[in-house]
Amino acid sequence: MKLQDICGNEHAKRAIEVALAGNFSVQFIGPWDSEAGVLAEYARQHQLKSRAIPACPCGFWGDAARECTCSLQMAAGWRSKHFGERENYDLTIEVAPCDVHKIIGMLSGKLSEPEEAVLKRVDGATRHTDMHLDEAGVALLKAAIQQIRLDYRRALRIVEIARTIANLAHAERIHVAHLAEAIQYRPRRNNQ
Template sequence: MSGPLLDRIDIHLQVPRVEYEKLADRRPGEPSAAVRARVEAARAVQARRFGDTRKLNSDMGPAEVRAHCRLDEAGERLLRAAMQQLNLSARSYHRVLKLARTIADLAGSERIAVAHLAEALQYRPQEMG
């Protein structure tokens, strides 16, 4: 796929082969009900953020990104470095911030922390930035 097309996909993941030991592990993982509750809580935060518009973070335009995706100094430094090192486009810049906002919402955080931003950046395609 071309760079501009890949740039329109928010999350890129490479899924490695799962080893037998991990599959045979009998310890329970996180229950689906817990994941669902976390997603519902994040959706409720977004509903309050955007009012009756039924918008989600992914629907934000540039002005809304500026209003709702503010970073502290450390976050600004990380994003500036990522923009330069990964050669991020303006579209990628906004997509990373919207994804970081969603990750923060899922974590129950009002602010986007550096860890949320770093996680969002790791979902960019490695070959194009």
């Protein structure tokens, strides 16, 4: 994993740089669809003590778009659970989910350039690998990112699933219907 593959959160990447330079422990706090877990994993891979903490019970702690609506009691419970005296970390960084423009921007490099070899032979079968989405596909993906709060990795995975569905249909390009089917296979959360 490279830092450039982590969506947005330049301040968090800077914090990792500082932590690596001084061998500091680092913790990231963010909602489930933020890059907190990925950042912590990256830091661990580089031998830093690190962890990711889920956002508060309402899920919007650190969210740029919505206010935390936790009661004082809920917030206190969350704090005592995750911020005990034994849990001392040198650096604490709040991580927000990437917005849709950043996610689409990161994906566009992968989605707009057809691979050199359009056909690859996998297990003896011929498969198309073109990840390009047409305008309608990009619009649908944008809507999905916003409405069901897909993060960058889930969005990329959905396009990969759509590519597989297109292959099952022997389609050279990903059609909106393939993407729509791929989006249906997402995990469902209680509140959706």
